[in-house]
Amino acid sequence: MRFGIVTFPGSNGDHDALMAVRLGLGQPAELVWHTERDLSAYDCLIIPGGFSYGDYLRPGAIARFAPVMEAVVREAEAGKPILGICNGFQILTEAGLLPGALLRNASLEFVCDWVFVRVERTDTPWTSRLASGTVLRLPIAHGDGRYYVDERTLAELERTGQVVFRYVDADGRVTAEANPNGSVANIAGVCNAQRNVVGLMPHPERAYDRLIGGDDGLQILASVLAVGLEVARGALRDVAE
Amino acid sequence: MPVTPEILREVALTAEEYERAVALLGREPNRVELGMIGALWSEHCGYKHSRPLLKRLPSSGPHVVQGPGENAGAVELGDGLVAVLKIESHNHPSAVEPFQGAATGVGGIVRDIFAMGARPIALADSLRFGPLEEPRQQYLFRGVVGGIGWYGNCLGLPTVAGDVFVMPEYRQNPLVNAMCVGIAEREALVRARATGVGNLVVLVGADTGRDGIHGATFASVEDPERSHRGVVQVGNPFLEKLLLEACLEVLATGAVVAMQDLGAAGLTSASAEIAARGGTGIELDVALVPRREAGMTPYEVMLSESQERMLLVVRPERLDQVLEIFRRWELHAVVIGRVTDDGLLRVLENGAVVAELPVSLLTDACPTYVREARESPDIRARRQYDPRSLPDLAPSDVLPALLTLLRSPNIVSRRPIYRTYDHTILTNTVLPPGAGDAAVLRIKRHRFGIAIKTDCNPRYCFLDPRLGAQHAVAEATRNVSCVGAEPLAITDCLNFGNPERPEVYYQLVEAIEGMAEACRVLGVPVVSGNVSLYNETEGRSIPPTPVVGVVGRLADVRRHAGLGFAGEGTVFLLGPQSASLGASEYLASCHGVVAGAPPELDLELERRVQALVREAIQRGLVLAAHDCSEGGLLVALAESCVAGGVGGTFAIDELLAQSGRLDETLFGEAGSRVLVQVGPGAEGALLALAHAYAVPVMELGRTGGASFVVRGLLECSIAELREAWGAGIGA
Amino acid sequence: MSETSRWRAEVYVSLRPGVNDPQGLAVRDGLRRLGYDEVEDVRVGRYVQVWLRAPDAETAERRVARMCEQLLANPVVEQYRFTVEPA
């Protein structure tokens, strides 16, 4: 399954995503330049972390207008699996592909640590192989990760099941202490109404090997392979007919 | 043009130095030339006081691929790879504007690394402040840590190690030393030598503004806050990230002959240095330099210290290829001049010559000074102090003393700092900050890994600069050995006061000689470094602070050790069984006394202890290893228990019997001491190994449970220790 | 661009009333710690100055308004206000 990983000026998690997919998943992956206008060659897309355009003005605010984003929007509407990680999550919310906004951490400090997140929904391509309620241990590294939506929208997201990941303690309980940045309802990740676009602040692409602290991230990245299998089966069917 | 004393003060040249310049030049330099000479003859660029002394540091060794003299040093790692390392100070700018001062310090050291053609993979920072309870120090602390995090995090480099020390003497002069480590293919290393007459000089990166003009000179005079002139530099890590990626891509094409970052004294220093190293000349036209502001004079353009700029020497026939790559990265790159064969640095403005100086005059001809060295009698007297004149600690006071030490800013957890630094990016971090005595990084697709740490106990150096500098080398390398790595090389940052004062010059000489001796015995060369003098205000100098940054190599990165005790095991003390209280954290924190002689250091024993620890780890005998530094034995035991979340029961009766004093036994400090925890069944092997290395070894007790017990002396819960230590620095 | 003139816009971006502003709270507490007990509330936002060319004030204002909509403010969490004057 071919992964496309978008590099914006200032992206710095693109190479980690590349390594996670190649070394961790053993799948082909390529970096895609921010001026690219055609993403049809890829089976899924990762919008990686970093500081696109230095996070100046607002994280993701300037990157969302990069030429490649028109293609990203097209692929999103076409239902292609897209994962926004950290700054990628911020870019997708700025672009309106995901609801809400990511504000300055409540602590006002950048925070780098390992946290626990609970998988709330398994009906997205990025969580399809996980059991609901699974607790994953993942790294975070961000200064603007406080997820915000107004109450009405929050209720809507909960109703439609668009909350995909929540910060929890080691035992899977949603607590204030487990919330590293003041996100509403401990939200660590959400998806769009169509469910194919997922964004989260934690870094699954930094957790693909025990030697560097853990490999829980692979479970997220591997989930999307199921979609790859579907695509492959479809192709075989076509050949058969 | 008659030179007035004002003009000379402006460019920080003495009358004698001016006469020297006139004599060498055979005429009076004009204002632009004078500014250029002043900048390159400053302490910061010219190393006037340190150059004669630095020669004493050993800089060669079997692993050394590049010693001092280039933008950074390099050591062999194996499989054709080298580690490139360098440390640099940004003390004066950080005293004026802590956030931007520290941030631009990180930017500068990173450029040094990729100028060598290496990909930066990690940062470390060594910080010194006054008492953190004071609002001003809080402001400096938060600003500095915030600035380092902002720049490093945005660049996408993990900050994985460092050290912090607090002493009142740093109030007016905080220290900010940043270290960067990169990896390169040995064959792909770039030297900053402008060769090939007719090759083009290309400037790339930020537009040039009036930033930090005279930065080099202001880093060479006392009292940063008053002496500071020019516009404070504001860093742009975003631009640096583009510059980093683009420069590495450009270097890979082979179109580039040389690359040099623009740091202190900007264009003047960069062009003079590459020409000097290349044995050539350079001609450039300031009118071609992209400006951020209108109306800048040639003087300002040549001396601007605007950040995020690089100078390249490019083969004319490959220019388009180079410019195309920079265009793709949306970077501004222009040809501003060419390499000549006349050994002159010729500066034009729209074709008209505005300055023309022999390159050698700017670089080699810089005067050097050997000053009078005399130790301050006050410090000598302090060193005579006998800690044993104090009443010994009562058993009932052991726990309070331990908790006081665990809360001391020089021991308490550094988590509040490194939690704001991205240390997982690049997915190489095997032992993150706090997990081990040094950070451990893997090198993807290779079996070996590297370890990084900085250290320097300025209290030791204050009371005995020679011995203190030896301890700095010993502790930094010991920390690296304690994670299982063989120290390969050192990069040092010599932070001192005004060398024109005999007692400061004495400290400088002693520290360098001490460092040199330790490096020789431990077999670790100094491959790069930096000197920062005049760190003093109103005649009050900082303690001598020769910060030592070490890079070590683990043959098999999977074979490493952290400092946290892991479950049940036996804990041994390796190394000297006696310790002393002179210059100790205990004296300072519990008695408010900064005096006495620092612990003696047997460098031969140090070498054996480190070799022993490394072999024990490589053989897989070790569950945890932690060196005993500030706070001594009991603090080290407590740190390893808290870090591992496991208690233990220890006995110190034998040690106590030898010393006769409780305070000395529990909190006394000594070099060459390491705690190791081994699993059931490994005890014999460790003892045999210690015997083979002729290293004293003593069993201290066993780990397990949730309480911290020293037989007959103290019993408390790990939680209580964690509460004290875990409060965190600056809290 | 010959018959255009130069304008300076001042754009004030602040968080919407509902959105809490930890930075504002931190500044408020900082001020109180410095003895400014009279401070009741603080909100921290962005102050963006834009110098642009336009034939007339109306055009300048129309363009700046679009800049705010598109880039300078995020409608999900922020509100903005601006002024335009000859530069």
Next chain:
Amino acid sequence: MSETSRWRAEVYVSLRPGVNDPQGLAVRDGLRRLGYDEVEDVRVGRYVQVWLRAPDAETAERRVARMCEQLLANPVVEQYRFTVEPA
């Protein structure tokens, strides 16, 4: 505090002229990429609103000025301007 009234101060903090403003440059380039070619320059600063109690406008202004000196602006790189009005 009984006879004091409520005031709202608007503080505009910006980088001193000549000080490098990477954020301003990034926003300027961003706007141009969006087709706002008429944009010549952008500077980004802080917009701080302070609600405070004071007996009269003069006192309010004097206090806010001191707040700016002490905390709201960093004199080394920043300059400020403010207005005070009844809230």
